[in-house]
Amino acid sequence: MTTIDRRALLAGSAAVLAAGPALAAAPKAGVQGPGVYRYRLGDTQLTAIDDGTWFVKIDDDLVRNADTAAVNRALAAAFLPPNILPVSFTVLLVNTGSKLVMIDAGTGGQIADTAGVMLANLAVAGIEPKAVDAIVISHFHPDHINGIKTKDGEKVFPNAEILVPEPEWTFWMDEARMNTAPDRIKLYFRNARRIFADLEKEVRRFRPGAEVAPGITSIPAFGHTPGHTAFSIASRNQSMLVMGDAVRNPYLFARHPDWQPAFDMDGALGAKTRRQMLDRAAADRMLVEAYHFPFPACGHIARSGKGYELVPAPWQPLAPEPRPRAG
């Protein structure tokens, strides 16, 4: 650089400093891009629909057998800030070719201010609520069923048959159980009635283990709730495991599968189920999906130390599956 060049450069910087920083031509965006991710399993098309994230303040009650310091160490190991657990919600749409099936229904904007964007993202995906043929429910916690209805009690998916696990229905619709439940849990019983009471004739109850739609089979995964159910999806020679709330946050509960989150109603059974799910996914190298994994909530599970590691699926274009060329 010549002396003259350097002088010109310094003069230029001084001018910029005097005028203040120039604004970029494109303003900073105030919102995230659409939360829609499509992927494929054999001939089945899957669409992950983001419903937002709830940022839960962590206290010593979050995990029954680990204190806040241990939880914060696990968050730090995942490069997450301390004391806040990000709980994201992802609704999975399964297009089998003959049916459009939704697994769990989102929060309906009734859980947290930062969640409830599922319908907006569904519109971006080009899917109208009336196109959903069936809603399959994993369990009756409000963040999984509230999206069935608006706050005012209107059905959101007018043509969808609703399928629920039989033991989940039996538990939450039991009047005697509701009356003796602690207040915190009583809210869940009341909420289940708000969503389902007038839909009883339209709701089909299935026994966990049964096929719920072509290629979608339910799997008993009890512990988180008494009837909590996972699903396997199979198409051609591929299969995946839709784990519901068996694992929840992967950086806490896949890495530390024996930690018992307070949200698991039966902590020991929940931990046993979690290990079974993770072990099956790792051993069979299945694609996994889980409602509270970071969006798009899909990937693989690898064994790691005494626990497991989520290996997130990389974003990829929706190309047709390569098939061997004829001839």
Ligand SMILES: [Zn+2]
């Ligand atoms: Zn949940």
